[in-house]
Amino acid sequence: MDWDKLRIFHAVADAGSLTHAGETLHLSQSAVSRQIRALEESLNVSLFHRHARGLILTEQGELLFDATSAMAKRLDAAAARIRDSEDEVFGELRVTTTIGLGTMWLAPRLTTLYKKYPALKIDLMLEERVLDLPMREADVAIRMKEPSQADLIRKRLMTIRMQLYASPEYLEQHGTPQTMADFSRHRLICQHPGTPQVGAGALLIAELMSNDIPSTLTVNNYFGVMQGVLNHLGIGVLPDYLADEFPHLVRVLPDVSSNDVPVFLAYPEELRHSKRIAAFREFVTEEIVAYRKRIKTT
Numbered sequence: 001m002d003w004d005k006l007r008i009f010h011a012v013a014d015a016g017s018l019t020h021a022g023e024t025l026h027l028s029q030s031a032v033s034r035q036i037r038a039l040e041e042s043l044n045v046s047l048f049h050r051h052a053r054g055l056i057l058t059e060q061g062e063l064l065f066d067a068t069s070a071m072a073k074r075l076d077a078a079a080a081r082i083r084d085s086e087d088e089v090f091g092e093l094r095v096t097t098t099i100g101l102g103t104m105w106l107a108p109r110l111t112t113l114y115k116k117y118p119a120l121k122i123d124l125m126l127e128e129r130v131l132d133l134p135m136r137e138a139d140v141a142i143r144m145k146e147p148s149q150a151d152l153i154r155k156r157l158m159t160i161r162m163q164l165y166a167s168p169e170y171l172e173q174h175g176t177p178q179t180m181a182d183f184s185r186h187r188l189i190c191q192h193p194g195t196p197q198v199g200a201g202a203l204l205i206a207e208l209m210s211n212d213i214p215s216t217l218t219v220n221n222y223f224g225v226m227q228g229v230l231n232h233l234g235i236g237v238l239p240d241y242l243a244d245e246f247p248h249l250v251r252v253l254p255d256v257s258s259n260d261v262p263v264f265l266a267y268p269e270e271l272r273h274s275k276r277i278a279a280f281r282e283f284v285t286e287e288i289v290a291y292r293k294r295i296k297t298t
Helices: 003-015 018-025 030-041 059-083 099-116 168-174 179-186 199-211 223-229 275-296
Strands: 048-051 056-059 091-097 120-128 140-143 154-159 163-166 187-191 215-219 233-239 250-257 260-269
Touching: 003 018, 003 030, 003 056, 003 059, 018 030, 056 059, 059 233, 091 099, 091 154, 091 275, 099 120, 099 223, 099 275, 140 275, 154 275, 163 168, 163 199, 187 199, 187 223, 199 233, 215 223, 223 233, 260 275
Parallel strands: 091 120, 091 140, 187 215, 187 233
Antiparallel strands: 048 056, 140 260, 154 260, 163 233, 163 250
16 A cells, blocks of 8 residues: 555544645645545555544544554654664653643652753643554653553552542631541542552542442543642541651541552553653652652651
């Protein structure tokens, strides 16, 4: 198959429009249309359903788009490795982690990384879904469990626990629970049991929910839980690394916590020699060391 036609097909499939693809490729709509028709004729299939609202891939088009998407990711990886052969650290680095860790712990610390490498372009992708690193959905990940893929390099960063926290204002108004049974007079703020989260946190939430709690606020990520706690809505289940960023919060029932949750840094084997990955790995490691030292002195 003609590589140029495949490139044009991928742009059209990604944009869902001949016009938008043409703008991206700096080609006229008619030129893009001719290339798509020629590709369909060479394959003897229809790749798109055409209608007034745009283009939708046919089943055969979906198969080809999967292939061109994989090709594009491999080419991006090759381009990244070529750029990384230079002495300087620059270019795009796609980092994925959870919303809580990314917004409350990682993002505020990126100033240090940018000061050292001002030409770095970081794309921070925050979501609870685990992105596929070997398929290059991201370059590097910080995950709350050890990655299962065999073709990933992984480094254990730290161990965290889920614990209970509340604002002084909330406790002053509602009192401080002394036992789990006292939760019958308090509002619990936590991740919804059905949302993706670490197993240890889900087990702790299940244990707390068994105490006839009259009112709850459930959120689909820890950033939302933290906002509820900071606004005095109740007692929240939070990772200890978040609460350490807000020292005025009060630890409730200090004997209650989840099991240990390991935190890993992971990236594809093919990026082993990437200078951007090395720079990010060094930055995160140094921040973890500083974090541990601060925790020990508090």
